[in-house]
Amino acid sequence: MAADQRPKADTLALRQRLISSSCRLFFPEDPVKIVRAQGQYMYDEQGAEYIDCISNVAHVGHCHPLVVQAAHEQNQVLNTNSRYLHDNIVDYAQRLSETLPEQLCVFYFLNSGSEANDLALRLARHYTGHQDVVVLDHAYHGHLSSLIDISPYKFRNLDGQKEWVHVAPLPDTYRGPYREDHPNPAMAYANEVKRVVSSAQEKGRKIAAFFAESLPSVGGQIIPPAGYFSQVADSREKTSSLTSSPWASPLATATLLPAWPQPSLWRGHLKPPALSTSTRGVGLFIGVDLIKDEATRTPATEEAAYLVSRLKENYVLLSTDGPGRNILKFKPPMCFSLDNARQVVAKLDAILTDMEEKVRSCETLRLQP
Known part of the structure; x- marks a missing residue:
């Protein structure tokens, strides 16, 4: 059968294989196809809205109108390499230098x-x-x-x-x-x-x-x-x-924005014998370390994967990281609001409560019949 005659499901599966061969997908068992985004929200091809807790690269939010407009206007004037003189480069370097210690005065863009x-x-x-x-x-x-x-x-x-x-x-x-x-x-x-x-x-x-x-x-x-x-x-x-x-990788922080909920809010149902946590981070860059045992601090890898999958079903996009793949990794864009944080915490609380009530084994996440 010719490629252009393949059923849509087969074509999507092929695309998923091609993508996953070059990078690790979020939710590989049931990937989300995102087609547009705005602010702190992302939308799939059916129009479903997800709270984005992953994409810190869009620091000021997806498709920020001022950024989009500035890029559009510049592309109409000039878009070339930097081997020519241009005032914008010098002006930008000057503005950056005013925010940094005096010794940091040479810039490479x-x-x-x-x-x-x-x-x-x-x-x-x-x-x-x-x-x-x-x-x-x-x-x-x-x-x-x-x-x-x-x-x-x-x-x-x-x-x-x-x-x-x-x-x-x-x-x-x-x-x-x-x-x-x-x-x-x-x-x-x-x-x-x-x-x-x-x-x-x-x-x-x-x-x-x-x-x-x-x-x-x-x-x-x-x-x-x-x-x-x-x-x-x-x-x-x-x-x-x-x-x-010391700045070997970009980092999204937002210390002047509304405060992230206090760590105690994460712990409503994170207690033995199910799970326990360590919460850490700066600004909007937060890690919640899920563990099975407070004494050994054993990573709760399976539980973290299960929780992230359930959050996706509830239209919250989150990922796990760390050597044990057990750390919930929050890195939303800076327009992420306190209301968004409350929504995410509420969904986390509900899912963890459900896990405590239904999960027979934290190791296998088998549900009770």
Whole structure:
């Protein structure tokens, strides 16, 4: 049968296979086909409206009219590369510099986080004359080959770790080796970076850069302990070979918007023996860590997947992340309102209540007959 004569269902299945071969779909068992979006809402081909808790890339909301209009007007005038003089570039750099410390006064304009991180890596290597890179475990820095090579989140499932890549522990005070009861977790985790650097140098390796997200995302929305980055920066001074790139991935935060509901609102029904949680984050970038046991902090992987699937059925788009795929990852656009937050919390509460009443086993999520 010719491709254009295939039934619609077969064509959709083929498209899903082609897409999933190049990237991981949300809800792979029952993917959503989104055709348009506006503000904090996305719409499928049937017109159903979903609250978007995933797409932080659209920082000010999907299809913001001012952004759309500005892009439309600029495209009618000029859309070319930056190898020519233009006032807009200088004006934008000036406006940016006024929001930053005086030392940050040189700007490179790029079209993606991946391109920015690739350039940071190139600059560090050119400046130091060295090749090696120190990264944090579970980190993700972009889709370019150069960045997959320094992203444990990616390279462990692909070609493996290169000899010039050195991995330090994620500064996770909830599940890592140095936890909230440690007297100085910032120093302890910074010492781990120093240990990794020293070990590499003993083998004759020379470090060009230290890459770290300011709030590790796919690692589980981890907030490093206060003082961690300054402690790592001290090791740079002592080794004379370590440069840092603290903004290795874009991050959506919104500290001036209406406050996210207090963490206690997440815990209405998250209690043993079903589930327990740890909630963390900054602004609108929130991670809710679902665990099966408070003592062992075992990731509730199956439960998290089940919960996200149920939320999708209730028109809320959410994802999971972290090494155990058990962390509910909230990263909505900044126009996400307090009313939206209340709606999402209410749906979470209802679904978790239903899980407590009907689920016989948290491990298998079998429903009672």
